[in-house]
Amino acid sequence: MLLRPGTRPRTFAVAALLGLLAVFFLPVGQADASAPLRQHAAARGKFIGTALATGPLSNETQYRNIAATEFNQITAENVMKWDSIQPNQGQFNFSGADTIVNFATQNNQQVHGHTLVWHNQTPGWVQGLNATAMRQAMQTHISQVVGRYADNPAVVSWDVVNEVFDDNGNMRSSFWYNTLGLSFIADAFRAARAADPNARLCINDYNVEGINSKSTAMYNLVQSLRQQNVPVDCVGFQSHLAIQYGFPTSFQQNLERFAALGVQVRITEVDIRMQTPRNSSKDATQATYYRDVVRACMAVSACAGVTIWGFTDRHSWVPDTFPGEGAALIYDENYQQKPAYTAVHDALAEGGGTDDTTPPTTPGTPAASNVTATSATLTWTASTDSGGSGLAGYNVYREQGTTDPQLGQSSTNSINLTGLSPSTQYQVYVRARDGAGNLSTPSAAVTFTTSEGGGPTGPCTAAGTVQTQWNNGYVIQPVTVTNSGSSAINGWTVTFTLPAGHSITGSWNAALTTSGQTVTARNVSYNGNLGPNGSTSFGFQVSRPNGNTQTVSGYTCASP
Numbered sequence: 001m002l003l004r005p006g007t008r009p010r011t012f013a014v015a016a017l018l019g020l021l022a023v024f025f026l027p028v029g030q031a032d033a034s035a036p037l038r039q040h041a042a043a044r045g046k047f048i049g050t051a052l053a054t055g056p057l058s059n060e061t062q063y064r065n066i067a068a069t070e071f072n073q074i075t076a077e078n079v080m081k082w083d084s085i086q087p088n089q090g091q092f093n094f095s096g097a098d099t100i101v102n103f104a105t106q107n108n109q110q111v112h113g114h115t116l117v118w119h120n121q122t123p124g125w126v127q128g129l130n131a132t133a134m135r136q137a138m139q140t141h142i143s144q145v146v147g148r149y150a151d152n153p154a155v156v157s158w159d160v161v162n163e164v165f166d167d168n169g170n171m172r173s174s175f176w177y178n179t180l181g182l183s184f185i186a187d188a189f190r191a192a193r194a195a196d197p198n199a200r201l202c203i204n205d206y207n208v209e210g211i212n213s214k215s216t217a218m219y220n221l222v223q224s225l226r227q228q229n230v231p232v233d234c235v236g237f238q239s240h241l242a243i244q245y246g247f248p249t250s251f252q253q254n255l256e257r258f259a260a261l262g263v264q265v266r267i268t269e270v271d272i273r274m275q276t277p278r279n280s281s282k283d284a285t286q287a288t289y290y291r292d293v294v295r296a297c298m299a300v301s302a303c304a305g306v307t308i309w310g311f312t313d314r315h316s317w318v319p320d321t322f323p324g325e326g327a328a329l330i331y332d333e334n335y336q337q338k339p340a341y342t343a344v345h346d347a348l349a350e351g352g353g354t355d356d357t358t359p360p361t362t363p364g365t366p367a368a369s370n371v372t373a374t375s376a377t378l379t380w381t382a383s384t385d386s387g388g389s390g391l392a393g394y395n396v397y398r399e400q401g402t403t404d405p406q407l408g409q410s411s412t413n414s415i416n417l418t419g420l421s422p423s424t425q426y427q428v429y430v431r432a433r434d435g436a437g438n439l440s441t442p443s444a445a446v447t448f449t450t451s452e453g454g455g456p457t458g459p460c461t462a463a464g465t466v467q468t469q470w471n472n473g474y475v476i477q478p479v480t481v482t483n484s485g486s487s488a489i490n491g492w493t494v495t496f497t498l499p500a501g502h503s504i505t506g507s508w509n510a511a512l513t514t515s516g517q518t519v520t521a522r523n524v525s526y527n528g529n530l531g532p533n534g535s536t537s538f539g540f541q542v543s544r545p546n547g548n549t550q551t552v553s554g555y556t557c558a559s560p
């Protein structure tokens, strides 16, 4: 008999016992539908982890029980950071770190060491050192900390460097970078490898979940480090998300491009915050985000697993860090499972689930507002989904004869379209999408006309560089767009042709639309204005048939 998730026994001792029994009685590779998260994850060859704080671990039985029962991977929320382990030079304190490692050992869990080199939670004495002394202190710290657990089978991986980029994808101006230059990263990885040749060594960051300039900078760095034989084995995507900022829809594609570099990827710190107070609609949205994070990892074989940054809203860094926001985890403050728990559970257990073939209801007719020369806002009445997989979002299309190009995707019932052509009539409609990929019937279309471009126009040029390529894909970065005229322009359009069988899988710093093999790239809000000789750039990624070696070449530019 398969128990429904909702009928899972509430008593943890019973749950743990059932989990054990299931291990003995189920064929390898399957997990009972009612089983704890860790059992489903293990059946899929992945870990499901949580960050733990030592305070509640020693004071709260429920915290301890859930941590032990539901998760098979642990990250110390704070006690393996530099300020905990080496508050004064040469004075090491491993008591908190040992508490975490011992708990994991008792409960047959892996430990991911977090973190060796970071600009936060590092004592002032380190920050004030000169370059020679700082490099030495970094190497000593790494060899002491990694070395302590090198022979401990529970500790399998480390975040060697954490958050080395700023939000634009430049190197973060930290005391590490400012004192030692970029070389601190390679030095840190080499020191960690020397201290434990078997540990998996990771670079970890936030806002790198989707394909964007920061994740592309991370991609470039990891590729170049590996070309220099720096031992980077793994990339961590923190995934501190918020329902009001939208889901990074290119998450899975992004994981795939990193996997193509030969590294393991992992979701290291997911939490999905909301503006408090909670309500059932925010909880439902949050659940779809958790589901989609887990699914992205499940879909990529190089993804080792997902760690949630805590598990109960009773103990979370979010309310202290983001005022007005919270409720970011999968259990509430009283240790009750939230819809997000079920979403994680079901996404881990998927495969044996029921097929959802019911599409969402048809969205309302969009209303257009804020129409400019190149952008417009559309809003429509939301759809609902009853098939079980839940509403995932909306695709927005332009009515254009036989194949209607998709202008964008939104996870909410509104979208801001950019990169439109001036003085052009658009007929646009929306289809709702559910978690199983079913599309609703199209809404009625709205018709609007963009305003005249206005302002000066002039000649421009565009040239692209193949930055990297692999068997079945490549990245063009940068495509440099230059104003070649003698007066300013306030918009540009670059067109190019995709070789047969090639398709765009991601782009940044331009709005791309594809029609047949022709791709049109328009400026986005912040890079359309170019003075005489001024230039900007954008980039994109392409997939191509295995073994095909063609790349895009030949770009034409027009303004606006």
Ligand code: XIL
Residues within 6 Å of the ligand: 077, 078, 162, 238, 269, 317
């Ligand atoms: C946070 C902890 O959760 C807080 O308790 C602490 O006060 C600050 O650090 N990125 C990271 C984590 O890599 O180490 C951070 O953890 C959250 C952001």
